[in-house]
Amino acid sequence: MEVKQLGFLGMLSYFQVVIAGITDPRSAGNATRYSLKDAILGAFAAFFRPNESFLEYQRQLNSRCGRDNAQSLFGLVNIPTVEQMRNILDGIAAKHLFPWFRWIDQGLKEPGYLRGFEASASPATAICTIF
Numbered sequence: 001m002e003v004k005q006l007g008f009l010g011m012l013s014y015f016q017v018v019i020a021g022i023t024d025p026r027s028a029g030n031a032t033r034y035s036l037k038d039a040i041l042g043a044f045a046a047f048f049r050p051n052e053s054f055l056e057y058q059r060q061l062n063s064r065c066g067r068d069n070a071q072s073l074f075g076l077v078n079i080p081t082v083e084q085m086r087n088i089l090d091g092i093a094a095k096h097l098f099p100w101f102r103w104i105d106q107g108l109k110e111p112g113y114l115r116g117f118e119a120s121a122s123p124a125t126a127i128c129t130i131f
Contacts, residue, residue: 004107011104012074015044018100025091034080039088040097045074046082055079 024036046054048069058079061068070076080088108114
């Protein structure tokens with residue numbers, strides 16, 4: 001049985017594997033200034049921002065430290081704006097990311113981390129168990 005590395009780096013690593021398997025629906029040209037990987041990881045990385053503007057925070061980090069979290073933690077080459085990410089991601093079906101969620105779900109289920117959250121056959125028993 002494969003042991004899932006559910007820490008940040010393990011999940012990010014598998015997320016990148018899933019992203020690499022997604023075909024970019026855009027045609028070549030100006031519309032591909034930002035890679036599909038940068039758009040998807042940029043959207044994911046935005047959840048890790050300490051202020052309102054992910055892009056502005058990355059710019060501030062880069063000017064102070066010479067690099068930013070988007071580069072060092074997430075491996076982004078170019079950081080798209082929120083609008084650019086939205087435009088790129090609107091062309092991608094969510095089903096392409098389902099393997100990543102299944103991988104995390106299996107990684108939590110196999111060692112039994114989710115057993116305490118399972119519902120029993122009887123709804124009344126499940127309610128009593130929850131409360």
